[in-house]
Amino acid sequence: MTPPTTTLFLLGGGGDLSARLLLPALGQLLTSQSERRVRLVGVGVEELTDAAWRAIVTTSFATVEAAGPAVEALLTSTTFRRADVTDTAALAELLSATEGTPALYFALPPAVTVQACAALEEVELPEGTVFALEKPFGTDSGSAAALNAQLARLVPENRVHRVDHFLGRSTVFNLLGFRFANRIFEPLWNAEHIERVDIVYDEQLGLEGRAGYYDRAGALVDMIQSHLLQVLAVFAMEPPATLDAADLRDAKGLVLRATRPWAGDPVASSSRARYTAGSVDDRAYPSYVDEEGVHPDRQTETLAEVTLEVNNWRWAGVPFTLRSGKALAARRREIVVRFKPANHIPIGFEGKTGPTVLRLFLAPDKMSLSININGPADPHDLERTTFEADFGPGQFSAYGEVLEGILDDDPALSVRGDTAEQSWRIVEPILAAWRANDVALDEYAAGSPGPDGWEPIGVLPQEREG
Ligand SMILES: NC(=O)C1=CN([C@@H]2O[C@H](COP(=O)(O)OP(=O)(O)OC[C@H]3O[C@@H](n4cnc5c(N)ncnc54)[C@H](OP(=O)(O)O)[C@@H]3O)[C@@H](O)[C@H]2O)C=CC1
Numbered sequence: 420m421t422p423p424t425t426t427l428f429l430l431g432g433g434g435d436l437s438a439r440l441l442l443p444a445l446g447q448l449l450t451s452q453s454e455r456r457v458r459l460v461g462v463g464v465e466e467l468t469d470a471a472w473r474a475i476v477t478t479s480f481a482t483v484e485a486a487g488p489a490v491e492a493l494l495t496s497t498t499f500r501r502a503d504v505t506d507t508a509a510l511a512e513l514l515s516a517t518e519g520t521p522a523l524y525f526a527l528p529p530a531v532t533v534q535a536c537a538a539l540e541e542v543e544l545p546e547g548t549v550f551a552l553e554k555p556f557g558t559d560s561g562s563a564a565a566l567n568a569q570l571a572r573l574v575p576e577n578r579v580h581r582v583d584h585f586l587g588r589s590t591v592f593n594l595l596g597f598r599f600a601n602r603i604f605e606p607l608w609n610a611e612h613i614e615r616v617d618i619v620y621d622e623q624l625g626l627e628g629r630a631g632y633y634d635r636a637g638a639l640v641d642m643i644q645s646h647l648l649q650v651l652a653v654f655a656m657e658p659p660a661t662l663d664a665a666d667l668r669d670a671k672g673l674v675l676r677a678t679r680p681w682a683g684d685p686v687a688s689s690s691r692a693r694y695t696a697g698s699v700d701d702r703a704y705p706s707y708v709d710e711e712g713v714h715p716d717r718q719t720e721t722l723a724e725v726t727l728e729v730n731n732w733r734w735a736g737v738p739f740t741l742r743s744g745k746a747l748a749a750r751r752r753e754i755v756v757r758f759k760p761a762n763h764i765p766i767g768f769e770g771k772t773g774p775t776v777l778r779l780f781l782a783p784d785k786m787s788l789s790i791n792i793n794g795p796a797d798p799h800d801l802e803r804t805t806f807e808a809d810f811g812p813g814q815f816s817a818y819g820e821v822l823e824g825i826l827d828d829d830p831a832l833s834v835r836g837d838t839a840e841q842s843w844r845i846v847e848p849i850l851a852a853w854r855a856n857d858v859a860l861d862e863y864a865a866g867s868p869g870p871d872g873w874e875p876i877g878v879l880p881q882e883r884e885g
């Protein structure tokens with residue numbers, strides 16, 4: 420069946436997110452789905468002719484070699500509207516140009532998004548209007564709740580797509596398929612068998628000129644409050660009956676409602692650090708505090724690590740450590756599941772053993788399982804071996820999957836309002852402890868693995884030595 424036409428209003432279409440991530444993802448989606456028809460309307464405060472806008476879209480599409488009938492149709496019909504989206508009359512006029520169902524993508528500074536939503540309260544929205552909102556969603560649980568209330572006055576919850584591109588990753592579905600389409604993993608997926616779970620997203624990139632946003636956010640809000648808590652929720656969820664939005668989002672919501680800092684102690688369960696001058700591979704970085712636009716007094720961390728507990732029957736007593744940082748020695752993007760030791764290894768076996776360790780890599784998508792086996796030669800001698808499997812690249816980029824959900828009005832891969840509030844509730848005690856300076860702000864040289872004295876996570880002691 421031919422999908423109905425959507426008019427996609429890209430509010431902030433001239434911005435960085437749009438050019439670098441959204442437009443290429445749209446080009447990729449339309450190349451693969453030649454039947455789909457999208458009328459794209461770019462919106463911004465800058466004066467831009469339709470031809471100049473078309474050139475921007477064409478350049479972004481070229482980065483993914485977008486081609487075919489759906490791409491051609493979009494390029495022929497796309498237009499640009501100069502409008503201040505905080506102005507009610509401008510929004511009403513904009514929406515009158517809708518063909519099919521409108522989707523409003525707020526690729527705007529967050530404060531402008533809030534103002535635009537307020538202005539939209541005075542506008543009669545066309546039937547079926549879909550909203551897509553970027554992170555950060557609010558600045559704390561109170562502002563997230565206020566924005567949710569505002570959105571609820573505009574469109575039903577299932578037509579609000581709070582975008583988290585980590586949920587667009589095929590990794591999420593890979594995780595569900597791996598765990599629930601096999602008999603052998605799900606029965607072990609609990610506190611009885613799992614000792615700890617580490618979710619690590621270490622980046623080599625530094626600030627990359629994003630001080631305006633990042634210096635107020637920091638690693639905890641930028642990566643853990645949003646993306647890594649969503650990964651935790653997918654990892655730890657109860658088995659959903661279907662992959663439908665309602666089942667997935669209920670299951671994630673239950674996990675996050677049960678989550679809090681380890682032992683309720685935000686000080687002991689968290690660490691923070693910021694990078695000093697150094698180099699990552701051959702690229703030199705100045706000290707974070709010397710980056711343009713950074714205010715050292717804000718004490719912004721570029722590396723955050725928090726240990727959380729999920730207080731339910733399945734996970735009681737299992738620490739979940741989430742870590743993410745910038746300008747680190749190596750790129751590490753993985754979930755590391757360490758199983759408890761075997762109850763009893765028959766006396767007579769010797770050699771190096773260790774717990775079973777499952778690694779689910781977030782990008783590129785693959786997995787490995789390290790176990791003990793009898794190696795070659797002496798059959799008494801146990802050795803470690805690792806099985807590996809590649810999940811292969813997903814059909815689309817993460818933003819491609821996000822956009823498909825928005826255009827199909829399927830919110831399965833977006834963050835539900837209550838979950839967005841819960842994510843703030845989880846990190847708020849930690850943010851308060853950091854603001855009060857109850858946790859030291861450590862330092863690490865750019866290009867190092869992190870501050871001296873921090874225990875490496877997701878690595879067995881014997882792997883550290885080796
Ligand atoms: N860039 C990224 O990698 C990522 C960004 N995000 C989020 O996406 C959102 C957008 O980010 P980004 O693209 O980087 O920001 P930019 O500053 O690059 O772009 C913002 C756009 O908003 C437009 N704009 C601002 N005010 C108005 C207004 N009143 N009316 C109409 N248009 C307006 C600007 O228009 P004009 O150009 O005409 O001035 C500009 O094109 C933010 O919420 C950010 O947190 C999330 C993940 C990654």
Ligand SMILES: O=C1O[C@H](COP(=O)(O)O)[C@@H](O)[C@H](O)[C@H]1O
Binds near residue numbers: 622624641642
């Ligand atoms: O949202 C963000 O994500 C990126 C990391 O995601 P990736 O898909 O680009 O690896 C992070 O660098 C950025 O700081 C953060 O805002």
